[in-house]
Amino acid sequence: MINRRNFLGAAAALALVAGCTGGAGNNESDQSGEVKGAITVLTNRTDLVDTTFKQYATAFEARFPGTKVTFEGVTNYDNDVTTQLSGGDYGDVLLIPGTVALDQYSQFFEPLGTATDLKAKYRFTGPATYEDNVYGLSLGGVAKGFVINKRIWAQAGITAPPKTPQEFLAGLQAVADKTDAIPYYTNYKDAWPLSEWNNHRAVLADPAINDTFPADAAPWQPGKIQYITDGLLYDIVHSGLSEKDPLTTNWESSKPMLATGKVATMLLGSWAVPQMQAAGPNPGDIGFWPFPYQTGGKFHAAIDGDKMAAVSKNSGNKATARAFLDWFVNDSGFAADQQAIPPAISQPLPAALQAFAATGAELVEVPAATTNAGKEDEIIKKSEIDLKGEIYRQKLVDIARGAAKGDKESYFADLNKRWGAAQSEVMK
Numbered sequence: 562m563i564n565r566r567n568f569l570g571a572a573a574a575l576a577l578v579a580g581c582t583g584g585a586g587n588n589e590s591d592q593s594g595e596v597k598g599a600i601t602v603l604t605n606r607t608d609l610v611d612t613t614f615k616q617y618a619t620a621f622e623a624r625f626p627g628t629k630v631t632f633e634g635v636t637n638y639d640n641d642v643t644t645q646l647s648g649g650d651y652g653d654v655l656l657i658p659g660t661v662a663l664d665q666y667s668q669f670f671e672p673l674g675t676a677t678d679l680k681a682k683y684r685f686t687g688p689a690t691y692e693d694n695v696y697g698l699s700l701g702g703v704a705k706g707f708v709i710n711k712r713i714w715a716q717a718g719i720t721a722p723p724k725t726p727q728e729f730l731a732g733l734q735a736v737a738d739k740t741d742a743i744p745y746y747t748n749y750k751d752a753w754p755l756s757e758w759n760n761h762r763a764v765l766a767d768p769a770i771n772d773t774f775p776a777d778a779a780p781w782q783p784g785k786i787q788y789i790t791d792g793l794l795y796d797i798v799h800s801g802l803s804e805k806d807p808l809t810t811n812w813e814s815s816k817p818m819l820a821t822g823k824v825a826t827m828l829l830g831s832w833a834v835p836q837m838q839a840a841g842p843n844p845g846d847i848g849f850w851p852f853p854y855q856t857g858g859k860f861h862a863a864i865d866g867d868k869m870a871a872v873s874k875n876s877g878n879k880a881t882a883r884a885f886l887d888w889f890v891n892d893s894g895f896a897a898d899q900q901a902i903p904p905a906i907s908q909p910l911p912a913a914l915q916a917f918a919a920t921g922a923e924l925v926e927v928p929a930a931t932t933n934a935g936k937e938d939e940i941i942k943k944s945e946i947d948l949k950g951e952i953y954r955q956k957l958v959d960i961a962r963g964a965a966k967g968d969k970e971s972y973f974a975d976l977n978k979r980w981g982a983a984q985s986e987v988m989k
Contacts, residue, residue, distance in 0.1 A: 596884040599629040600653035600876070603642060605868065607634035617893050621885055624892075628881055649875055653882040654889075656868040657689065657697045666696040670871035671879060673698065673886075683890070683904045685866025687929065697869030698890050701901025704831040704849070704914055704924060705760040705863045711848040713742045713825040722850035722860070722920050726793045729853035733802040736825045745797050746815055746824040749807030749958055755951035757828050758790050763863035763925040766856040771929055775936040776988065778981040781973035788973065789854060791957060794828075795969045798961035807958055816840035820847065828852075834913045835900045849913045851922040860922035864902055936987055944983035946976060 604610065610632045618630035635641050639658040645651040646661070646669055661669065672694040673679060679686050679695045689697035707722075714720070717735035733744035748754035762770045765786060774780065780787040797803055804810060804824075818824040820841025827833070831849055838844035851860035870889065872882045889895060896903040900911040902924075910918060918924065930937065941948050953976070959965035960972050967975075 594880045596625045596881050597627040598878045598881055599631065600878050600881050600885060602630060602632050602885065603635055603638075603645075603652040603655035604632055605635060605638035605656060607636055610634040613898065617889065617895070620893070621888055624888065625881070625884060628885075630885060651873055651875065653873050653876040653878055654886050655871060655873060656700075657871050663689075663691050666691050666871075667694070667874075669874050670696040671874055671876075671883070672696060673872070673883075682906060684864075684902065684906060684926065685869075685904055687926070688866065689869045689871070697871040698886065699866030699869055699904045700890065701896035701899055701904060702864050702866045703901060704917060705757070705763070706828075706830065706852060706917065706922075707826055707850045708819065708829050708833045708837055709826050709848045709850055710742070710819055710822050710824070710846050712843070712846045713740050713822045714848075716740050717825075723853040724855050724860075726789065726796070726853050729793065730796055730800060730802070733797060733826065734800070737802060740822075740825070742822055742825040743804050743818075744802040745804075745826045746810065746818065747794075747798065747803050747807050747958060748810050748812055748815055748827065749804075749955060750810040751812040752951040752955060754812065754827070754829060755794075755954040755958075756949060757830060758794055758954060759949050760830070760863055761790050761852045761854075762786050763861045763927050764789070764852050764854040764856060766859075766861045766923075766925070768928055771927060771937070772931060772933045775930070775933045775940055775984065778984045779977040780980065781977045787976075790852075791954065791973070792969065793853070794954065795957055795961045795972075798958050799969070803958075803962075807962070822846065831900070831902070831911075831914055831917070847913070849917045851917065851920060860920060861925050862917070862922045863927050864924045865926065866904065867901070933988075939987045940980065940983045943987060944979045946980055 604614065606614070614632040618632065621630050622628050633652060638656065639660050642651060642655060642658045643660045646658070657666070657670065666689065674695055676686065676690045676693050676695055683698055685699035685702050686695050689695055713736060714732065717732065717739045719732045719735060723729040723732050736742055736744040762774065767773065770786070774786070777785065779785070781791065782788055815824060815827065816836055817840040819827060820837050834847055834849055837847045851862045870886055872879060872886055876882045891905050896908070897911060900913060902910060902914060909915070946953050956965060957972060960967045961969070
């Protein structure tokens with residue numbers, strides 16, 4: 562798996578023009594419902610088009626004689642495919658761009674089934690569900706947690722994941738005392754890994770957290786989720802348990818550092834496990850632990866799906882397109898190859914996540930906000946606190962290491978003040 566930022570893609574919402582014309586692909590008619598002819602599959606995984614995806618195409622064509630699958634890699638995926646959507650020619654199977662609003666899905670994509678039917682078979686259908694129709698299937702999912710070097714933590718005397726932030730800090734201190742490794746690596750300079758600290762609301766085991774969060778005027782108070790997560794990051798840095806100079810961190814260099822034991826720990830997600838394993842000589846050294854917080858005596862870890870794949874509404878070969886989508890999700894082995902959570906509920910978790918689940922961690926799909934849908938983003942914009950980004954967390958690191966004025970209490974008080982002022986306007 563490549564850099565997660567490229568793997569997911571990101572884009573602001575755009576208004577798309579309906580009334581697409583034209584068809585996709587050079588194929589035989591599928592009006593009979595037969596699986597035959599040619600289809601084009603759009604993908605953001607340009608790194609796999611000439612290798613792994615060619616093998617997938619060959620396997621599908623062998624399963625369905627008379628078919629032809631062509632993968633088309635798109636580098637600037639969301640922006641370029643958005644343009645293609647407006648033009649009407651956007652392949653037969655494609656990843657849904659983040660630019661498309663949910664209520665526009667029916668304009669561009671074929672319904673795949675009802676929410677009730679597909680939810681019983683697949684994970685991660687919620688983000689592509691509108692008015693009880695599912696328009697996309699995830700190609701795999703990820704869990705949120707810490708990627709660790711198990712060998713280094715074992716040298717420090719710790720072989721099971723810490724259950725509290727205090728235990729975790731004590732563990733990092735043991736790594737510092739008993740090994741030569743950097744206990745924790747922030748990836749401050751590349752910055753985007755700091756946004757991973759926003760992905761741990763599931764630890765509170767509150768299925769309504771995304772609705773209750775924007776209703777809270779002070780989420781940086783003790784006991785609340787931002788205090789728990791951002792507070793741990795602050796304490797790690799303030800205690801001298803991270804790299805000496807965060808201004809010199811480097812994402813690509815950090816992978817072999819963790820893989821070889823020069824670094825012990827990074828907060829990322831399960832998507833990073835295969836990258837770390839590929840970066841060193843001993844893949845078995847790489848482990849994945851839940852965030853050090855328990856509710857009801859149990860770890861809880863958020864999981865979510867990656868890009869959703871859909872069948873083009875303008876495809877001239879919908880039978881083959883749908884057969885390919887079903888085959889890709891269920892039979893290609895893509896999720897397993899990427900060590901991702903399989904979208905099909907019946908399929909086993911990848912090895913790293915089996916070990917993760919064996920710690921007692923419950924994997925949780927946190928529902929999106931409903932009654933307060935969109936409110937959090939409004940508060941983020943009005944408060945100018947990039948909760949889902951990295952700028953305010955870079956400042957947190959700077960304060961924690963003494964490179965900026967203040968301390969944890971003063972910074973969290975300022976964040977609460979700014980957030981609360983915005984929240985009161987948005988929620989009134």
